[in-house]
Amino acid sequence: MNHVGTHAIETERLILRRYVLEDAPMMFKYWASDAEVTKYLTWPPHASVDVTKQVIASWLESYEKPDTYHWGLVMKDTGELFGDIAVVRIAEPILEAELGWCMGRAWWGNGYMPEAARAVMRVLFDEAGFNRVCATHDVENPKSGRVMQKIGMTFEGVSRQGDLNNRGIVDLARYALLRADFT
Numbered sequence: 651m652n653h654v655g656t657h658a659i660e661t662e663r664l665i666l667r668r669y670v671l672e673d674a675p676m677m678f679k680y681w682a683s684d685a686e687v688t689k690y691l692t693w694p695p696h697a698s699v700d701v702t703k704q705v706i707a708s709w710l711e712s713y714e715k716p717d718t719y720h721w722g723l724v725m726k727d728t729g730e731l732f733g734d735i736a737v738v739r740i741a742e743p744i745l746e747a748e749l750g751w752c753m754g755r756a757w758w759g760n761g762y763m764p765e766a767a768r769a770v771m772r773v774l775f776d777e778a779g780f781n782r783v784c785a786t787h788d789v790e791n792p793k794s795g796r797v798m799q800k801i802g803m804t805f806e807g808v809s810r811q812g813d814l815n816n817r818g819i820v821d822l823a824r825y826a827l828l829r830a831d832f833t
């Protein structure tokens with residue numbers, strides 16, 4: 651492995667970049683305080699912007715580790731920070747990274763997350779040397795499954811009652827893509 655950490659990435663419509671503390675108001679407003687966004691996630695909506703500030707502060711510390719891959723998603727045209735994509739788990743012996751993502755409701759349905767995830771996978775496969783990138787979703791959240799399909803991942807099955815999120819214990823759909831199949 652050749653961990654490269656979180657460096658800025660540019661796509662057609664987006665900039666993926668490290669967080670800064672000043673992002674707290676936008677992150678809080680656009681997605682972290684929205685129970686509709688966090689419905690299938692493991693963390694509760696933030697009660698105040700101070701919670702968001704603390705969370706970002708902990709992420710800033712994690713950037714010191716070269717195996718941290720965590721980007722804020724910024725619209726190129728408006729400069730708005732509207733979402734998040736990160737490697738949420740690494741299984742180094744099998745060169746595997748698991749992706750997690752979320753974004754503000756106002757931006758859903760424009761293909762932004764597939765665009766961001768493809769760019770992130772390029773870094774993970776081509777620069778960091780991962781062999782397998784995977785992702786999971788609550789079976790009641792097929793929107794996220796659509797992202798996995800659009801970026802070329804293969805459905806690998808369902809872990810029944812295999813996860814815990816804000817809805818409780820849920821069935822978990824699993825997807826992955828191997829480096830050899832990434833084009």
Ligand SMILES: CC(C)(COP(=O)(O)OP(=O)(O)OC[C@H]1O[C@@H](n2cnc3c(N)ncnc32)[C@H](O)[C@@H]1OP(=O)(O)O)[C@@H](O)C(=O)NCCC(=O)NCCS
Binds near residue numbers: 686688757760
């Ligand atoms: C999952 C999520 C990241 C998808 O990102 P996105 O950029 O909207 O993805 P896409 O634009 O490719 O849309 C994916 C699917 O969402 C659905 N969708 C499209 N527009 C939508 C809208 N306005 N509102 C709700 N769903 C919509 C469609 O089924 C779409 O698939 P299709 O393009 O084949 O019709 C986003 O919905 C989100 O942040 N959800 C809340 C957090 C979350 O659930 N994270 C994943 C946990 S596993």
